[in-house]
Each structure stands twice: as structure tokens, then as C-alpha cells.
Amino acid sequence: xxxxxxxxxxxxxxxxxxxxxxxxxxxxxxxxxxxxxxxxxxxxxxxxxxxxxxxxxxxxxxxxxxxxxxxxxxxxxxxxxxxxxxxxxxxxxxxxxxxxxxxxxxxxxxxxxxxxxxxxxxxxxxxxxxxxxxxxxxxxxxxxxxxxxxxxxxxxxxxxxxxxxxxxxxxxxxxxxxxxxxxxxxxxxxxxxxxxxxxxxxxxxxxxxxxxxxxxxxxxxxxxxxxxxxxxxxxxxxxxxxxxxxxxxxxxxxxxxxxxxxxxxxxxxxxxxxxxxxxxxxxxxxxxxxxxxxxxxxxxxxxxxxxxxxxxxxxxxxxxxxxxxxxxxxxxxxxxxxxxxxxxxxxxxxxxxxxxxxxxxxxxxxxxxxxxxxxxxxxxxxxxxxxxxxxxxxxxxxxxxxxxxxxxxxxxxxxxxxxxxxxxxxxxxxxxxxxxxxxxxxxxxxxxxxxxxxxxxxxxxxxxxxxxxxxxxxxxxxxxxxxxxxxxxxxxxxxxxxxxxxxxxxxxxxxxxxxxxxxxxxxxxxxxxxxxxxxxxxxxxxxxxxxxxxxxxxxxxxxxxxxxxxxxxxxxxxxxxxxxxxxxxxxxxxxxxxxxxxxxxxxxxxxxxxxxxxxxxxxxxxxxxxxxxxxxxxxxxxxxxxx
Amino acid sequence: xxxxxxxxxxxxxxxxxxxxxxxxxxxxxxxxxxxxxxxxxxxxxxxxxxxxxxxxxxxxxxxxxxxxxxxxxxxxxxxxxxxxxxxxxxxxxxxxxxxx
Numbered sequence: 042x043x044x045x046x047x048x049x050x051x052x053x054x055x056x057x058x059x060x061x062x063x064x065x066x067x068x069x070x071x072x073x074x075x076x077x078x079x080x081x082x083x084x085x086x087x088x089x090x091x092x093x094x095x096x097x098x099x100x101x102x103x104x105x106x107x108x109x110x111x112x113x114x115x116x117x118x119x120x121x122x123x124x125x126x127x128x129x130x131x132x133x134x135x136x137x138x139x140x141x142x143x144x145x146x147x148x149x150x151x152x153x154x155x156x157x158x159x160x161x162x163x164x165x166x167x168x169x170x171x172x173x174x175x176x177x178x179x180x181x182x183x184x185x186x187x188x189x190x191x192x193x194x195x196x197x198x199x200x201x202x203x204x205x206x207x208x209x210x211x212x213x214x215x216x217x218x219x220x221x222x223x224x225x226x227x228x229x230x231x232x233x234x235x236x237x238x239x240x241x242x243x244x245x246x247x248x249x250x251x252x253x254x255x256x257x258x259x260x261x262x263x264x265x266x267x268x269x270x271x272x273x274x275x276x277x278x279x280x281x282x283x284x285x286x287x288x289x290x291x292x293x294x295x296x297x298x299x300x301x302x303x304x305x306x307x308x309x310x311x312x313x314x315x316x317x318x319x320x321x322x323x324x325x326x327x328x329x330x331x332x333x334x335x336x337x338x339x340x341x342x343x344x345x346x347x348x349x350x351x352x353x354x355x356x357x358x359x360x361x362x363x364x365x366x367x368x369x370x371x372x373x374x375x376x377x378x379x380x381x382x383x384x385x386x387x388x389x390x391x392x393x394x395x396x397x398x399x400x401x402x403x404x405x406x407x408x409x410x411x412x413x414x415x416x417x418x419x420x421x422x423x424x425x426x427x428x429x430x431x432x433x434x435x436x437x438x439x440x441x442x443x444x445x446x447x448x449x450x451x452x453x454x455x456x457x458x459x460x461x462x463x464x465x466x467x468x469x470x471x472x473x474x475x476x477x478x479x480x481x482x483x484x485x486x487x488x489x490x491x492x493x494x495x496x497x498x499x500x501x502x503x504x505x506x507x508x509x510x511x512x513x514x515x516x517x518x519x520x521x522x523x524x525x526x527x528x529x530x531x532x533x534x535x536x537x538x539x540x541x542x543x544x545x546x547x548x549x550x551x552x553x554x555x556x557x558x559x560x561x562x563x564x565x566x567x568x569x570x571x572x573x574x575x576x577x578x579x580x581x582x583x584x585x586x587x588x589x590x591x592x593x594x595x596x597x598x599x600x601x602x603x604x605x606x607x608x609x610x611x612x613x614x615x616x617x618x619x620x621x622x623x624x625x626x627x628x629x630x631x632x633x634x635x636x637x638x639x640x641x642x643x644x645x646x647x648x649x650x651x652x653x654x655x656x657x658x659x660x661x662x663x664x665x666x667x668x669x670x671x672x673x674x675x676x677x678x679x680x681x682x683x684x
Numbered sequence: 685x686x687x688x689x690x691x692x693x694x695x696x697x698x699x700x701x702x703x704x705x706x707x708x709x710x711x712x713x714x715x716x717x718x719x720x721x722x723x724x725x726x727x728x729x730x731x732x733x734x735x736x737x738x739x740x741x742x743x744x745x746x747x748x749x750x751x752x753x754x755x756x757x758x759x760x761x762x763x764x765x766x767x768x769x770x771x772x773x774x775x776x777x778x779x780x781x782x783x784x
Contacts, residue, residue, distance in 0.1 A: 656781025659716070663708050 051101060052111050055127050058094035058137065059180060061087040062173035069166040080162035084169045085148050091176060092141035099134050103539060110246060112182045121241050128182035128245055131540045132314050132379060136179045136307075139386045143303035144172045146518035150394055151295040153514035154401055164204060164293070171197040175304045179311065184233055184243040187315070191229070191276070191308060195222050198305045202292040214291035221285040225275015232268025235261065249318040259323065266326035269316065270333075277309025277363045280337040284604050286360055287344075290352040294400055297352055298393030301359040302386040310366045314379050317370060330371035331455070335463045338364030340602055342470035346477070347589060347598040350406045351396045354478050358433060358471065359389060365448060365467060372460065374451025376537050381444035383536070384529050388432035388441055391522040395426040398515050399482075408478055412485040423483065425519040430479050432526050434472035435566045443530035446559050453558055468562050472569025480578035692733030699726035713768060713775045717761040724754045 065087035069080045102109070112126025148168055155164050174193035181187035196219075203215025237243050239257040257265065273279070278286035286306065290297060300306065313320065313330075320326060338361045345357035362385050370378035399422065400406055403414045417423055432441035445468060452461045589595045600606065699722060706719030728747045735743025765775070772779040 656778075658777050658780065659708055666704060666708070 049111075051098065051109070051129070052127075054094045054098055054101075055111070055129065055180065058091045058098065058141070059127075059173065059176045061090045062169040062176065066166050066169040066173060069162055069169065074162040074166070077161045080165045081148075081152060084165035085145070085152075087169055088141060088145045088148055088172050091172065092138075092145045095134070095137040095141045095176075098129065099138050102129060102134060108246060110182055110244075112244070115186075121237060123185055123237075123242070124183050124244050125186055126182040127180045129180065132311075133179050135379070135383060135536070135540065136311055137176060139383055140175050140179060140303045140307075141172070143299060143386055143390050144168070144175075146521060147295045147299045147390065147394070149514055150298075150397070150518045151293070154295050154397055155293060160204065164201075167197055167200045167204070168299075171201065171299065171304060175308065178308055182244060182246075184236065184245060184248065184316075187245070187312070188226075188229065188233055191272070191312075192226065194305055194308055195219060195226065195276070198289075198296075198300055201296040201300070202289045204292050204296065208291065211291035214285075214288040218285040218289050221282050222275040225272045225282055227271075228268045228275075229272025232265045232271070235265040235268060239265075245315060248316065251322075263323040263326045266320050266323045267329065269312075270320070270326065270330055273309040273313055273367075274333065275309075276312070277306045277367070278337075278360050279309075279364060279367065280333050280340065283337055283341065283360050284601060284608065287348075287353050287356040287601070290350070290356060290406075294352065294393060294397030297356070298390045298397065301356065301393060302390035306359060306363055307382060307386060310363055310370070310378065310382050313367060313370050314375065314382070317375050320371075321373070327371045327373075328456075331368055331460060334364045334367030334371055335460060336364075337361065338368065338467045339463060339470075342467055342474065343594075343598045344601050345474040346470065347595055349408055351399065351408045351411065351478060351482075352393070352406055354408070354474060355389065355392050355396065358392075358474065361467060361471065362389070362433070365445070365464070368460065368464060369448035369451050372448075372451045372455040374448055374454075376540055377444065377447035377451045379540060380447055380533065380536060381441075384432065384440035384444040384526070387522055387525040387529055388429045388439070391425055391429040391519065391526055392433065394515075394519055394522065395422045395429065398422040398519075401515075408481045412482045415485075417483045417485075421516050421519060425523050426482070427479065428523050428526055430475040433475045434570060435468055435562065436472075436570075437563065438527065438530070440526050440529040442563075443533050446562065447533070449558055449562055465562060465565055469565040469569045472566035473573050476570045476573035477577055480573050480576075484578045689733055689737040692737075693730060696726045696730035696733065699723075699729065711776055711778070713765045713777055713780075714762075716777065717758065717765065720761075721754055721758065724750055724757075 062084075065083045068083055073079045073083065108128060108130035110126065110128050112124040112128075114122060115125035116123040148165070151164065151168070155161055158164065171194070174190050174197055178187055178190035178194055181190060199215045199219040202218050203212045205211045233243065236248060236257075239261060240248060241256075242248075275282045278284075286301075289300060292300070320330070341357045341360035341364065345354050345361065348354045348357060362381070366378045366381045366385070369381060398419060399411050402419065403411055405411060405414070428439060432439035435442045435445040449461065449464050449468070452464045455461070597603070703719045703722035703724075703726060706722060707716050708719075710716060710719065728750045731743040731746045731750070733743075735741065735747075768780050769775060
């Protein structure tokens with residue numbers, strides 16, 4: 042542990058990287074809310090500084106093998122010690138760069154997207170808050186500190202999802218996201234306390250060292266790991282708590298891009314990667330994580346196959362890709378999971394930002410409408426969308442291909458072939474739904490009326506001109522992300538070296554892995570693409586997916602496997618009519634009843650005492666005589682030592 | 685001293701009890717005042733007897749005070765009774781229950 046030294050350049054850079062967005066938030070909220078351009082400029086400047094600092098750190102520490110920890114003691118109880126500070130190691134540095142980069146691009150993009158919104162300054166303030174929370178989360182040196190920023194991330198995403206608070210559905214979605222992630226966070230907190238009680242120090246390095254296995258019995262270790270994983274499930278929208286993420290679409294599209302790629306949901310997987318050695322101490326827990334990741338991936342992919350809302354498709358794909366990362370991590374592929382997290386951040390932000398251009402231009406989320414409206418005429422967004430969908434589907438030159446291969450390789454080494462089979466199925470489904478959207482957008486059915494004139498009053502002329510005006514802020518982030526998506530895959534080697542170092546403690550050896558795997562995966566994703574083309578793309582296609590032909594499955598998938606219904610049922614019947622009713626009755630009968638009994642008793646006693654007060658002077662005299670006699674008897678016998 | 689101290693106390697006690705009985709049972713305000721006077725005089729007898737028994741003059745002094753208090757008490761009490769009679773038209777103590 043290195044003590045704080047003010048002259049330490051790295052340390053100053055870290056502080057600069059994390060705190061500038063906070064200052065931007067405070068300044069905007071306190072001072073510059075009325076001046077839109079100044080607010081946006083402050084926020085952009087802050088995040089640009091942050092991004093620059095993180096790049097500097099990345100370059101400076103590229104070859105540093107030992108994790109750097111700058112921390113100071115925050116709380117010291119008798120046996121417990123809670124440090125507070127920064128932890129710089131390859132994962133956090135990589136994540137920091139991704140977060141700040143995506144935040145920067147999204148904020149630039151928002152200049153155009155949010156232009157003219159009455160809450161423009163507020164939007165940028167929240168964006169800065171979000172950036173601050175996420176960068177601090179990434180660099181947290183102890184689990185408790187991480188938890189604090191974890192909650193702040195949840196808060197700021199709530200604020201941004203419910204940004205258009207006049208819209209009822211938006212506030213509902215914000216609330217849903219907040220409450221559902223909170224359910225996971227309770228479990229996280231319990232796990233944290235369990236660790237704190239047993240290990241006595243929530244520093245991440247401390248927890249990850251092998252000592253914690255000695256300090257905790259294995260049953261408790263597994264239990265704590267599962268509890269902490271509950272937080273990940275909530276944050277990363279995994280199986281039981283997955284339904285908040287599709288509803289989070291109610292926020293502005295750039296917010297979705299941020300939420301889905303680098304910040305909110307990525308925090309969950311990041312925590313998994315962060316505590317990977319800790320989780321790896323418990324094989325049982327890892328098995329359960331693998332199962333949950335698989336279930337979420339398959340469920341979400343099937344949901345995405347029937348969704349008509351473009352943002353919802355990408356939301357489902359986020360859940361499924363996060364499930365994929367968790368599968369990879371739980372199977373022991375540390376690098377694979379982190380690498381997929383990195384590449385996914387790039388291409389998912391790209392997907393959302395492209396969709397944002399379409400939505401901004403045509404004011405609808407429905408893919409069929411967008412296709413008819415002529416989405417294919419916006420050249421650059423379409424190209425970017427193709428690149429991103431290719432990456433999502435795992436096609437070779439794009440980044441998604443490489444990271445998916447890594448995860449599949451990790452899965453192939455896992456205990457049971459069923460996980461690998463599920464992973465391959467996921468690859469197929471992903472390719473299918475990604476290209477389903479693409480085919481619907483690019484090849485509208487229009488046999489006769491190609492120029493899309495008569496599509497229900499969506500006159501494209503004025504909107505096109507407006508889009509023209511703000512196009513530069515739209516286009517540049519897209520182009521940067523396209524390059525990122527194209528190139529990131531080829532940095533697999535250096536990144537692997539950076540993350541794992543020389544000592545290959547956590548390395549899953551991909552080298553002598555069966556050569557058939559990449560080809561199978563490629564074949565499957567091509568099959569998915571082909572199927573999508575046959576059903577939606579080619580001339581005279583039925584434009585009806587194979588799932589949609591089976592009414593039962595279509596219903597099941599589009600109702601999200603009835604998970605929301607289940608939650609409704611649960612909240613309505615068990616919470617509202619069960620517990621709440623019980624508590625209401627307790628309130629009415631026990632508490633109110635006892636208070637009423639007390640007051641009634643007082644009243645009755647008063648009446649009784651009033652009955653004694655007859656107003657007759659002789660009774661009072663009688664009483665005072667009697668008292669005098671008794672007292673004198675008492676004192677007489679007491680003093681004469683009698684009785 | 686011819687009369688023994690015990691007899692004096694006995695007399696005083698009996699007088700006192702008679703006064704108490706009168707005060708508590710008679711349904712007439714004048715009789716209640718009368719009972720109180722009897723009790724005061726019983727106390728005075730006890731004081732005189734005690735002064736003689738212990739050869740001390742304080743008892744006699746007390747009796748002078750008691751007589752003065754009895755006189756004032758009677759005058760104030762009779763005034764109150766006259767007032768009560770004017771208000772309620774009777775000497776019954778149960779009719780003076782405005783404070784109830």
C-alpha cells in the first residue's frame with residue numbers, strides 16, 4: 042500500500058479523471074442550468090479531460106504488472122478496516138478507458154439528439170453524474186466503496202431513464218429499473234456484510250487473495266459469492282430480474298446507448314471480473330453463475346426474435362450478450378469475458394446510436410415502419426448498423442467475432458458439453474435476430490412504391506433537413522465507433538497480454554483448442570444470417586419469422602416468457618394482498634386497537650372517578666377522618682415496635 | 685391532682701368521638717359546625733389535662749389559641765351557612781354541591 046503523495050503524477054491523473062465530471066455536474070446544477078450551451082460545454086469538457094487522463098494512465102501503466110493501490114484508511118473498527126482509494130490494475134484501466142470513451146461519444150452525439158429539449162442542461166448534468174459514478178466505481182479499491190458508487194450509478198440511470206418525466210411510461214420505467222436493481226443490491230449488501238464480518242477487510246485485493254478462502258468456511262464463501270452475484274443479476278439484468286432493461290427504453294436513445302454499453306449494465310459484469318479470483322474460490326457458485334448466464338442468454342435471445350421495437354431488440358440482445366459474458370467468466374474464461382465486455386461496449390453503443398438516428402428522423406421505434414419510411418437512404422448510419430450487427434452476430438472481420446470465439450473456447454473447456462451447445466445456440470439466435478432487424482430495415486417489401494412517399498403522413502422533407510443540420514454530431518461518433526468495432530478484434534493479443542500478464546494464472550489456453558470450433562460458430566452465425574435473409578430479406582419473402590408461425594411461441598416470446606406477468610402477479614397477490622394486507626390489519630387491529638383501548642380506558646376511569654366526586658362535604662370529612670385514624674394507628678404501632 | 689390523667693384523656697377522646705359522629709351524620713350545616721366545636725373543645729380539654737400532668741404552661745397557652753380559633757371559625761362558618769341558606773333555601777349539606 043502506497044501512502045498518499047500529492048506530487049505523485051499518476052495519482053493526480055486518477056483524481057482528475059474521476060472528479061472532473063463531478064465538478065461539471067455540480068457547476069451545471071448550481072450555476073449554469075439556464076445557459077444550455079455552457080452546460081453542455083462544461084460536461085463535454087469534463088468528460089474529455091477524463092478520457093484524456095484515462096488514456097494517459099493506460100499508456101503509462103501499460104507495462105506495469107503489479108496492481109497499484111492508492112488508498113487511505115477510512116473506517117477502522119476493532120477488527121475491521123475499510124480502506125478508501127483507487128485501485129489501478131489492467132481491468133480497471135481498460136474499463137475506465139471504455140467508459141470515458143463511450144461517455145464522450147454519447148455526449149457529443151446528444152448535442153444533436155437532445156437539441157431543443159427543455160431539459161437540455163439537466164440532461165448534461167445527469168450525464169456528468171453518471172460518468173463520475175461509473176469512473177469512480179471502476180477505480181474503487183474496496184468493495185464497500187464500489188457499492189456506494191454502484192448505488193450512484195443506479196440513481197443516475199434512474200434519473201436518465203425517467204428523464205422525460207412528463208411521460209407516464211418513462212417514470213414508470215425509471216421506477217421499475219430502480220426498484221428491480223435495488224432488489225439485487227440488497228443481496229449484494231448482505232453478501233458484502235458477510236464478507237466484512239469474516240474477512241474483516243473489504244479491499245478488493247484482499248478479497249481476491251487466497252487468504253479469504255482460509256478466513257471463510259467454504260459454505261459461507263459460496264453463500265457470500267451467491268449473494269454478491271445477486272447484485273450482478275440485478276445490475277446486469279440477468280435471469281430473474283431481467284425485465285427492467287427492455288422498459289428502460291423510455292429514456293432518450295443516447296441514454297440507452299450509454300446504459301447498455303459501458304455503464305449501468307456493464308457494471309455488473311465488471312464486478313464479476315473484478316472479483317473473479319474471489320468467485321473462483323467457490324466452484325459451486327461458479328456453476329450456478331454459468332447456469333444463470335445461460336438461461337438469461339437463451340431467454341433474451343428468444344425475446345429478441347419477435348420484438349418489433351428496434352430499441353427493444355437491442356435491449357434483449359444486451360441481456361443475452363451480458364449472459365454470454367457471464368457464461369464466459371463463470372466457465373473460467375477471465376480474459377474472454379472482459380474482452381467481450383470491451384467489444385460489446387463498442388458495438389452496442391454503435392447499434393443504439395444508429396437506431397437513434399433512425400428514430401430521430403422518423404419518430405417511430407417500429408422496425409417495419411422504419412423500413413417502409415426508407416431507413417436505407419441514410420447511408421452512413423446504415424453502414425454503421427451493418428458493421429455493428431455483424432459484430433453482434435459474430436462475423437469475422439468485426440470485433441464481436443474474436444470475443445465470441447474466446448468465450449466459446451472457454452465454454453468448450455468447461456465441465457459439461459451442454460454449456461458449449463447452449464453457447465452455440467446463442468450464437469445462431471443472435472445472428473438471426475440481428476439480421477432480422479437489418480433485413481427488415483434495408484429491404485422493405487415495397488414492390489411498387491419504392492420512394493416511400495405515401496407512408497402515413499411521415500413527410501420526410503422537413504425532418505431530413507433538420508437531421509442534416511445536426512448530422513455532424515451524429516455522424517462522427519458513429520464513424521469512430523465503426524473503426525473501433527473494426528479494429529478492436531485485432532488487438533486481442535496485446536489486450537490479453539495486458540490483462541493477464543506473463544503469469545498465466547487465469548489464462549485458459551486457447552491454442553490447442555479444437556480447430557473445429559471457430560468454423561462451427563462461423564457456420565452457425567452464417568446460418569442465422571441466411572435464415573434471416575430467407576425469411577425477411579429476399580424478394581417476396583413472407584416477412585414472418587419461423588417463431589412467429591407458431592402462435593404459442595410467439596405469444597410466449599413477445600410476452601417475455603410471462604416474467605412481467607409473474608412479477609405483477611407476485612406484487613399484486615403476494616405483496617399487495619398478502620403482506621400488505623397483513624400489515625394493514627396489524628395496523629388497524631393491533632396498533633390502532635391498543636391505542637383505542639388505552640383512550641377508552643382513560644375515559645372509563647375518568648367516569649368512575651367522577652362518580653366518586655359526589656360533592657357531599659361529609660363524605661370527604663369521613664375519608665379524611667378515616668385516613669387520620671389509620672395513619673395514627675400505623676405510626677403508633679410502628680413506634681411502639683409492634684406488628 | 686385528684687383526677688388521674690387517664691380519665692381526662694378518656695373524657696377528651698369520648699367528646700372528640702361524639703363530635704366526629706355529629707359532624708358526619710347530621711344532615712344540618714349548623715349541627716356540623718357544632719360537631720366541629722365539640723371536637724375543638726375535646727382537644728382543649730386534652731391540652732389542659734396534659735399541661736397539668738407535665739406541669740407546663742404551653743398547654744394552657746394552646747387552649748387560649750384554640751378558643752380564639754373556635755370563635756373565628758364559628759363566626760365565619762355561620763356567615764357561610766347564612767349564605768348557603770340564601771342560595772339554596774335549606775340547611776342540607778348535599779344541596780351545596782356546585783363544585784361537583
